[in-house]
Amino acid sequence: MNRRDSLLAALVASLWGFNFVVIDWGMGEVPPLLFLACRFVLVVFPAVLLVPRPDVSWRVLAAVGLFMSAGQFGFLYVSMAAGLPPGLAALVLQAQVVFTIVIAAGVLRERPTRAQGAGVLLGVVGLVVVALGRGGEVPLVALLLCLAGALSWGIGNVVSRAARVPGGFGLTVWSAVVVPVPLLALSLVLDGPAAVTEGLGSFGWQALVSTLYTAGLASLVGYGIFNSLLARNPSAAVVPWVLLAPVVAMVSAWLLLAQVPSAGEALGGLLLVVGVLVALRPARARAGVVPLPVPERAAR
Template sequence: MNRRDSLLAALVASVWGFNFVVIDWGMGDVPPLLFCAVRFLLVLVPAVLVVRRPQVSWRTLALVGATMSLGQFGFLYVAMAAGLPPGLAALVLQAQVVFTIVIAAGVLRERPTTAQVAGVLLGTLGLVVVSVGRGGHVPLTALALCLLGALSWGIGNVVSRASGVPGGLGLTVWSAVVVPVPLVALSLLVDGPTAVVDGLAAFGWQAAVSTVYTAGLASLVGYGVFNTLLGRNPSAAVVPWVLLAPVVATASAWALLGQAPNAAESAGGLLLVGGVLVALRRPRTAARPPRDAQRAPERALSSTRR
């Protein structure tokens, strides 16, 4: 990668990392599932009118949207509303790499490499350290909800891999078709109609700015730039930049919200990130994989979604 592309990759990862702080800042009194629904409504409209639909079945789009967007972000928003700090949320979501490798091995019969097995073990150890040594301000329920979000993302990665669906802005926009209505329905069921009405009334300028950032900058612009970088650089040169996101999220939460990680969270986070880096390492003697296989790590880490 040249210097310009490296700076762009770092910028996108920083936008994705700061995204977690923006979500926490903007949610306020808006129910988390309703807040998430508004985000994906803005991802969908008006972009769906100008972005071409990927040439895949509606069933595939629905599965990708239900796992990568609805499941991942529904659980994430509820976890943060339940008390999970932005920095820790960004870190725990990286467990999706571990889940992706394990699920792909079981469902797609993709035999993991030695590096991937080592990375899964190291990442799992990091998650154990984080969960056992988390501060008293972090409820175990919130941590578990975020892990469910990472699991949903991992399932979505495998669905995408199995179907051969092309990544990109089109997939981000059109898979969002199945997201807003179920989230609103879940919010009505979980929070109640009164809370939903009150949440809409409480949707002030902070919530609006947060939504524009998360939907417009983090999802549409961020993923568009990231996919462009993948189009002209090897994925192995681009994907590791995503690991900058938890660092930015943690630093931002520390500086702006006073949420400093404790020793166990920091140590566990380093183990998890180290595990991801090990899992992404390619054997030097391996033959060059097909282009679609080269994009598998990108599907496992890209955060459009962030």
């Protein structure tokens, strides 16, 4: 990667990392699933009127949207509403790399390389350390909800891999078409019509600014730049930059929200990041080994 592309990759990672703080700042009294539905309405419109639909079936688009967007971010938003700090949420969500490798091995029979196996093991140890060393303010249920989001993301990656879904801006927009209505329906069921009505009424300027940032900068601009980087550079040179996102999220939460990670969270997070880096190492071609490609839609 040249210097310009490296700077763009760092910019994208910074947009995605700061995204977690913006979500936490803007959600306020708005129910999390309703808040997320509003985000994806802006991801879809008006872009869906301007961007061509990818050459895949609606079933595949729905699966990608429901797992990669509704599932991943639905669990993430609920976990943050339940008390998971933004920095820790950004870190735990990187477990999607571990889940992707494990699920692909079982479903697609893609035997992991030694590096991927070692990375998975380090990642699991890191998650256990995070769980055991989390601060007293972090509920275990919030941590588990975020892990469920990482699992949903991993499933979406494997669905995309199995269907050979082409990456790109069109996939981001068109897979999001199926997201807002289920999220709104879930919010009505789980939070109740009164809470949804009250949430819409309290949707103030902070919620609006947060939604514009998450939909416009984090989803559309961030992924647009990231996809262009993947088109010009090898995946192994681009994707590791995503690991800057948890760092940006944790530093931003520390400076702006006074949320200091505990020693256990910091140590476990370091192990998880190292595990992901090890898993992303390019594999040497060997007979009988099919290296798992890096997920096309990294955290955003």
